[in-house]
Amino acid sequence: MAQLNSAIPPGPLADKWNTHKANLKLVNPVNKRKYKVIVVGAGLAGASVAATMAELGYKVDCVVFHDSPRRAHSIAAQGGINAAKNYQNDGDCVYRLFYDTVKGGDYRSREANVHRLAEVSVNIIDQCVAQGVPFAREYGGLLDNCSFGGAQVSRTFYVRGQTGQQLLLGAYSALSKMIGSGGVVMHNNCEMLELVLVDGQAKGIVVRDLISGEVTRHAGDAVVLATGGYGNVFHLSTYARNSNGTAAWRAYKKGACFANPCYTQIHPTCIPVSGDYQSKLTLMSESLRNDGRIWVPKKAEDCGKDPSTILEEDRDYYLERIYPSFGNLAPRDVSSRAAKRMCDEGRGVGPTKLGVYLDCGDAINRLGADKVRARYGNLFDIYKEITDESAYETPMRIFPAVHYTMGGLWVDYNLMSNIPGLFVLGEANFSDHGANRLGASALMQGLADGYFVVPYTIANYLATQKPGSAPSADDAVFKEAAAKVDETTQRLLNTKGKETGSYFHKRLGKIMWDHCGLARTKEGLEEALKIIPELREEFWANVHVSGSADSLNQALEKAGRVADFLELGELMCRDALTREESCGSHFREEYQYPDGECKRDDENYAHVAAWEYQGEGNTPKRNVEDLTYETVKMSVRSYK
Amino acid sequence: MVADTSSTKNISVTLRVWRQNGPSVEGKFVDYKATDLNPNMSFLEMLDVVNDEIERKGEEPIAFAHDCREGICGTCSLVIDGKPHGPHEGVASCQTYVRSFKDGDVIVVEPYRAKPFPVQKDLITDRAAFDQIQQAGGFVSVRTGSACDANAIPIPKEDADLAMDAAACIGCGACVAACKNASAMLFVGAKVSQYALLPQGQPERDKRVLNMVAKMDELGFGNCTNQYECSAACPKTISHDFIARMNSDYLKASFRSAFTAKSSV
Numbered sequence: 001m002a003q004l005n006s007a008i009p010p011g012p013l014a015d016k017w018n019t020h021k022a023n024l025k026l027v028n029p030v031n032k033r034k035y036k037v038i039v040v041g042a043g044l045a046g047a048s049v050a051a052t053m054a055e056l057g058y059k060v061d062c063v064v065f066h067d068s069p070r071r072a073h074s075i076a077a078q079g080g081i082n083a084a085k086n087y088q089n090d091g092d093c094v095y096r097l098f099y100d101t102v103k104g105g106d107y108r109s110r111e112a113n114v115h116r117l118a119e120v121s122v123n124i125i126d127q128c129v130a131q132g133v134p135f136a137r138e139y140g141g142l143l144d145n146c147s148f149g150g151a152q153v154s155r156t157f158y159v160r161g162q163t164g165q166q167l168l169l170g171a172y173s174a175l176s177k178m179i180g181s182g183g184v185v186m187h188n189n190c191e192m193l194e195l196v197l198v199d200g201q202a203k204g205i206v207v208r209d210l211i212s213g214e215v216t217r218h219a220g221d222a223v224v225l226a227t228g229g230y231g232n233v234f235h236l237s238t239y240a241r242n243s244n245g246t247a248a249w250r251a252y253k254k255g256a257c258f259a260n261p262c263y264t265q266i267h268p269t270c271i272p273v274s275g276d277y278q279s280k281l282t283l284m285s286e287s288l289r290n291d292g293r294i295w296v297p298k299k300a301e302d303c304g305k306d307p308s309t310i311l312e313e314d315r316d317y318y319l320e321r322i323y324p325s326f327g328n329l330a331p332r333d334v335s336s337r338a339a340k341r342m343c344d345e346g347r348g349v350g351p352t353k354l355g356v357y358l359d360c361g362d363a364i365n366r367l368g369a370d371k372v373r374a375r376y377g378n379l380f381d382i383y384k385e386i387t388d389e390s391a392y393e394t395p396m397r398i399f400p401a402v403h404y405t406m407g408g409l410w411v412d413y414n415l416m417s418n419i420p421g422l423f424v425l426g427e428a429n430f431s432d433h434g435a436n437r438l439g440a441s442a443l444m445q446g447l448a449d450g451y452f453v454v455p456y457t458i459a460n461y462l463a464t465q466k467p468g469s470a471p472s473a474d475d476a477v478f479k480e481a482a483a484k485v486d487e488t489t490q491r492l493l494n495t496k497g498k499e500t501g502s503y504f505h506k507r508l509g510k511i512m513w514d515h516c517g518l519a520r521t522k523e524g525l526e527e528a529l530k531i532i533p534e535l536r537e538e539f540w541a542n543v544h545v546s547g548s549a550d551s552l553n554q555a556l557e558k559a560g561r562v563a564d565f566l567e568l569g570e571l572m573c574r575d576a577l578t579r580e581e582s583c584g585s586h587f588r589e590e591y592q593y594p595d596g597e598c599k600r601d602d603e604n605y606a607h608v609a610a611w612e613y614q615g616e617g618n619t620p621k622r623n624v625e626d627l628t629y630e631t632v633k634m635s636v637r638s639y640k
Numbered sequence: 641m642v643a644d645t646s647s648t649k650n651i652s653v654t655l656r657v658w659r660q661n662g663p664s665v666e667g668k669f670v671d672y673k674a675t676d677l678n679p680n681m682s683f684l685e686m687l688d689v690v691n692d693e694i695e696r697k698g699e700e701p702i703a704f705a706h707d708c709r710e711g712i713c714g715t716c717s718l719v720i721d722g723k724p725h726g727p728h729e730g731v732a733s734c735q736t737y738v739r740s741f742k743d744g745d746v747i748v749v750e751p752y753r754a755k756p757f758p759v760q761k762d763l764i765t766d767r768a769a770f771d772q773i774q775q776a777g778g779f780v781s782v783r784t785g786s787a788c789d790a791n792a793i794p795i796p797k798e799d800a801d802l803a804m805d806a807a808a809c810i811g812c813g814a815c816v817a818a819c820k821n822a823s824a825m826l827f828v829g830a831k832v833s834q835y836a837l838l839p840q841g842q843p844e845r846d847k848r849v850l851n852m853v854a855k856m857d858e859l860g861f862g863n864c865t866n867q868y869e870c871s872a873a874c875p876k877t878i879s880h881d882f883i884a885r886m887n888s889d890y891l892k893a894s895f896r897s898a899f900t901a902k903s904s905v
Contacts, residue, residue: 048784051784052784055783055784066707066715067705067715067766067767067768068767068768068770068771068811069771070714070771070774070811071707071708071713071714071715073707073708073713075708075712075713076708076710076712076713085790085791087791123785123787125790126787126788126789126790127782127784127785127787128790129787129790129793129840130780130782130786130787130788130840131779131780131782131840132780132803132834132835132838132840132841133807134800134801134803134804134807134834134838135790135800136800137794137795137796137797137800137801138797139797140794141794141795141796141797142791142794143790143791159804159807160804162712162808165712165808165810166804166807169807172774173774173778173779173780174779174782174784176771176774176775176778176779177775177779177781179771179775180775180776186771188768188771211760211766240707240708240709240713241706241707241708241709242707274678274680275678275680275681277678277681277685277686277688277689278681278685279682279684279685279688279709280709280710282709282710283710381730382710382711382735385711385731385735385737386680386735386737387680388680388737388739451784451785452784452785455784498696499696500692500695500696502688502692503692544695544696544698546695546698546699546700546701547700551661551662551761552662552703552760552761552764553700554701554703555695555700555701
C-alpha cells in the first residue's frame, strides 16, 4: 500500500516554507555535476526547472514530444499570471492571494502548498521581467494589472492576450541558454512511454523517437514529470491536439498515486461547437469578463432573435443577478454551471441553443472600439476567424469547454510523488488548485514549481543518493521496460481492425462529457463505468493502425495515447462516483443546495483521493490524505 | 455535444498533396477528394477527415505538423497554393477555414521548401535550426532568483509595446519558406529587436546580435532580398522594420567588437 506522507513542515503557515528551506539538505557544488536529472516536458514547469537545475550545476536531460520546447501548450494561455505584488495598492497581499486560491479551490487543496505558491508568486514576476518578457505597462513605465475571476483585487499581470506565450518563451530562452552551454541535453520529438524504477525509486525512462521510431533508454538520479494535464480524455477541449496523459499514466501504472482525477475544469468562455468534424475548441480569455457582460434572453422565445433587437429589459445578465459582488468575474466553475442552467432552462442561444452571449457592447460604448481593440483585439480576431462574426458588432456566443485538470499525480510538499525520486510539477500534479482553479493561477503554479520550488526540494532527495550511483541504461530493468514499449507498439500495429484511433477517441469523449462533465450523477457514472471497459475491449479488438514502428507514424502516436485515455477515463469516473459530494468543478446533481450551488461534505470528503494501481483488471485502491486546515476556516463558498 | 447546422452550403475540393515517405526518398503529388465540407471547418480539420478516409482504406495518413490549432504554437507549417500558411494574411495554417475556398477548387498542399528545413515526411519539415539560433544568443542571462523587483526599472509603454510586436513571433518558419533566399532574418531580427528595445537586453546586446547572425549564416539561411515576402507570409504580421533594426545593431556591434576587452569575448 502506498505511503502518503504529505511532509508538510511544522510551524505557523506563513513560516513553513522559509523554515523548510533552511532545513532542506543541500548538494555541494562539486557534487551537483555528478547527478543527472531527467525532465519530461518543456512547458512552463518543465522548461523552468530544466534551466534552473542546469544553472545550479546539475546534469539535465530534457525530453519533449514536440519538435521544439517552444511548442508546449503553455504557449496558448491567453489571460495572465497572478502575483501578490499589490502594485495597485488595492489591498492585495500574500495571504489574500493564498486565501482566494484556497477558497477558489473549494477547500480541497493543500493549505501549505498554496501558501507557498502565493509567497513565491512575487519572485516569478521579477524573474520574468528580468528575462525580457514584455509585460503590459502603463504610460509611466510601470507594470499594468487586470482582474480575473474569483478575486476582488487587480493582481493579474499580462502580455496582451498572449501571456502564456511570452512566459513560455522566457522560460524557453533560459532553457536555450543552458542547452547552448551544454548544461541541458535536449531530446526533442521524444515521447516518454515507460518510467523505470530501481529498488522502488524512479531512476529513468524509456522514450520513443517520434521521427525515427527508435526506442531509447535514459537513466539518471531522479525523474521530473512536467507533462501537463489530461483534459483531452474528453476529445473536444481547449488543449492542444497532442496533449496527452500518457507519461503520467505510465507512472501511475508503476505505482505513483493519481490524485483526484475527477477534478476537471470546464471553462465558461469558449467558442461553441460547430460540427461533428471539429477537432478542438478555442477559448476566449477570461480577461474579456473584465469588460464583457454575460447574458441570455429572459424569455425562451427571444432566443432565436438577432441579439441587437432584444431590449435591455428583456436581457438576463444572470451572473450579475445571481452573484452581485463578483458579477461577471465569478469563478470558472460557478460561471460554467450557471451557463449550463440557463441553457437547460431553454434560454441558450445560437444554432444549437448551447451558448450564451458575452457582450462587449457596453465597453465599446464606454471606452470606444479602439480601446477595446487595444485590449482584446487578438481575441476578437480569433473569434472572427472561427465564427465569421465580428464581436465589435454582435455579442460573442460562448459555451463551457474542458480546459484544465486540477487532478494529477499525488505529490507531497516537496512535489515528490509516493515513488521516491519521481517529482511532478505544474498541471501534471494535483496539489494547488483543489477542486477548481482560478484564472491566471496555472501559469503562476507552473513557474513557481519549476523556478522556485523543485530546485530546492529535489536536492533534499538527491542528497540521500550517493553521487555517481545512478544505474546504467543497459541494466536489465531498462531493457525490460523497453521491451514492454515494443510489445505495446506491436500490439497496436498488429490488431489490424477496422476503426481508427480517432474514432475511439471521439466515442470516449462523448461518454466522458455526458457522464463525467459539467454535471454528474450516480447512475450516469455507473453507466460510464460499464461502457468504458466495453469500449476499451472493442478498441483492442478493432483498432487499425497503419504504417510501421520504425518511422514517423502519427496514427501510432494517436492510438497509443487513446489507449491510455481509455483507462484514465475509467479512473476519472470511478473517482467522481466515490466522491459523494459536490465541490468546485465536481458537481454531483444529488448534492446541491436548492439554488443549484455545490453542497460540500466536509465531514466525509475533506480529503484527497489518491488512487493506487492494483494491476490489470483489478479495481484500483482509493487511498486518502486528509486535508487539515490550520489557518483558513472552511465555509460555504459564496460569491454572492 | 450537438453540432451547429450552418446555413451555408457545403463544398467539395480536390487536394493535391505532397507525399514523401522520408527525408532521403523522392516525393510526389497525390490527389485526394474532399467532399461535402462544411465551410466552417478548419483546413486542418479537412485534412483530419481526409486522413480518416485514407486510414480506413488501410493506407498511411498524410503526415502534417499541428498542435494547438489556435495559431500560437507555430507547429503547423503548410504551404497552400504556393503560400506559406495559405491565402490569408496574418493567420496560421490552422486558422485557415474551408470558407476561403470555392466548390471545385484544386488546392495544392506542400511542405516548406527551404534547405535549412529538410522534409521529414510528407508535409513535416525539421525546423531545429531555429532552436540552434536561439541557443546562440536569444536570451538574457539572468540566473533564477537573481532578479531585482519587477518595477525597479520603468520601461516606456511604447518600448514595451514595440518589444511585444517583435516578441509575438511564433517561430513557425513561414518567413524562411516564403523567401527565395530562405533567409531567417525576420525571425532573428524579431528576437534581436525584442531584447534591444528593453533595458534588460542591453548588457549582451552586441554579443547577441553577432552570435545569432553568425549561427544563422552557419546553418545555411540566405541573406535578405529586401522584398519582404517574409512579413507578407508571417501569421503574426511581424514587420520587416525589425530586420532594419537588426542590421543597424549588427553594424554597430561589429565596429564595437573591435574595441571589446579580450577577456570579455
